[in-house]
Amino acid sequence: MKCGLKTFPLSVDLDDGVKLVEAEFGLKGYAVVIKLYQAIYSRGYYMKWDIDTQLLFMRDYCLVEVGRSLLSEIVACCVRRGVFESTLFDKYQILTSKRIQETFLNATKRSSQVVFEKEYALPIVYTFIENASKSGKTVNIFFKNADSMYAKSDKGKERKGKERKGNIPPSARDTREEESSLSENEDDDKTINVGLRDFLKKHKNIVVDNCSNSNLSMMDYDLLDFRFSESEYLSENIHDLSWVAKNYHRIIAGEYKTKPTQGTVRRTKQNEGGISAQIDRLLKKFAEEDKLNGIDET
Numbered sequence: 665m666k667c668g669l670k671t672f673p674l675s676v677d678l679d680d681g682v683k684l685v686e687a688e689f690g691l692k693g694y695a696v697v698i699k700l701y702q703a704i705y706s707r708g709y710y711m712k713w714d715i716d717t718q719l720l721f722m723r724d725y726c727l728v729e730v731g732r733s734l735l736s737e738i739v740a741c742c743v744r745r746g747v748f749e750s751t752l753f754d755k756y757q758i759l760t761s762k763r764i765q766e767t768f769l770n771a772t773k774r775s776s777q778v779v780f781e782k783e784y785a786l787p788i789v790y791t792f793i794e795n796a797s798k799s800g801k802t803v804n805i806f807f808k809n810a811d812s813m814y815a816k817s818d819k820g821k822e823r824k825g826k827e828r829k830g831n832i833p834p835s836a837r838d839t840r841e842e843e844s845s846l847s848e849n850e851d852d853d854k855t856i857n858v859g860l861r862d863f864l865k866k867h868k869n870i871v872v873d874n875c876s877n878s879n880l881s882m883m884d885y886d887l888l889d890f891r892f893s894e895s896e897y898l899s900e901n902i903h904d905l906s907w908v909a910k911n912y913h914r915i916i917a918g919e920y921k922t923k924p925t926q927g928t929v930r931r932t933k934q935n936e937g938g939i940s941a942q943i944d945r946l947l948k949k950f951a952e953e954d955k956l957n958g959i960d961e962t
Contacts, residue, residue, distance in 0.1 A: 667779070669771050672705040674698070679763070681745035689738050692730060696738045697747060699725040700759060709768035710760035710784055713739065713753070752784060762788045775804065782807040782884055790887075790916070797917035805913070807884045859885030861950055867892055872905045880909060887916050897923045 686694040703721055704711045711717065718735060722728050727735065739759070743750050748759045765785070769792045772778045780789055785807065793805055863885040864870060888908070892898045898920050902908065908915065 667708045667772075668706040669708075669768065672701060672767060672771070674701075679747065681742070681747040684745045685738065685741050685747060688741055689734075692734070693738050693741070696727065696730065696735060697742060699727060700739070700742070701764075704759055704764060705768070709765045709780075710752075710758045713757050713759050749786065752786075756783065758784060760784060760786070762786050765789060766792070769805075773801075778805045780805060780807050793913060794917040797914055797919060859883075863889055864950075867899065869899075869903055870905055870908065871903050880905075883909065883912055884916065888912075891915050891918065891920070895921050897921075 682694070682697050685697055689696075699721070700711075703725065718732055722730065722732070722735065730738075739748075742748050742759075743753050746761075748761050752758050752760060766788050769778070769789065773796070789805070860880060864872070866889060892902075898915065901923075911920075914920065
């Protein structure tokens with residue numbers, strides 16, 4: 665699924681940072697900034713900035729005559745002037761900004777699902793979620809760990825590359841497909857395992873019942889833990905993980921800091937008995953690891 669934008673708004677009154685880049689480098693500086701915006705929005709809300717990306721960027725946007733040296737100076741100036749977020753650039757070598765992420769959110773607010781890499785999300789994303797929830801609008805923004813996404817993508821490419829080498833007999837192909845399916849399930853387990861284990865250990869009153877694997881893997885458990893810690897209602901009255909997944913956006917938006925005026929949450933026998941096989945496997949794995957590490961749960 666393509667997550668980039670086909671168009672993006674360009675204000676007639678540019679930010680001071682862009683004006684300063686143009687003042688320092690002339691029309692070449694201005695052209696590079698606009699071309700960077702095009703490249704970033706075509707991908708979504710950020711762009712990796714490594715050597716390969718720089719070379720392809722110069723070729724695709726007819727900037728070969730600018731040269732890598734001058735291009736690097738212009739980008740460094742953009743980061744210094746606040747056109748792009750300096751913290752994320754220094755840590756992850758990506759180009760993004762508050763304005764870019766806000767524009768992307770507004771452009772995709774009617775999409776069925778928008779996935780944000782947790783490490784790249786700026787505060788504007790959480791503000792957007794909170795404001796949308798307060799106004800009663802449906803928010804379909806999910807968070808994923810950027811490192812796990814890239815790792816899974818790389819594994820998929822490696823698997824496809826191996827399958828192209830030579831003709832595979834039908835029997836061997838069936839075996840490899842089965843092994844591939846098992847490997848993907850293990851990857852899903854690892855994705856869910858990120859943050860979920862610590863969250864469940866801190867909030868032992870939460871029962872793991874039937875819930876969507878995709879919802880679990882896209883939740884920010886650090887933020888969930890913070891919301892549960894600050895809310896007496898959540899910590900004392902919520903017992904089902906499926907309810908947490910269903911109301912995830914309302915929870916992180918801070919709607920349950922106090923007891924809601926309408927509706928109550930109760931555990932049911934159906935929920936208690938409906939533990940999914942995958943989550944059950946995870947919990948058994950947690951228990952085995954604790955036993956090996958000599959951790960006492962009591």
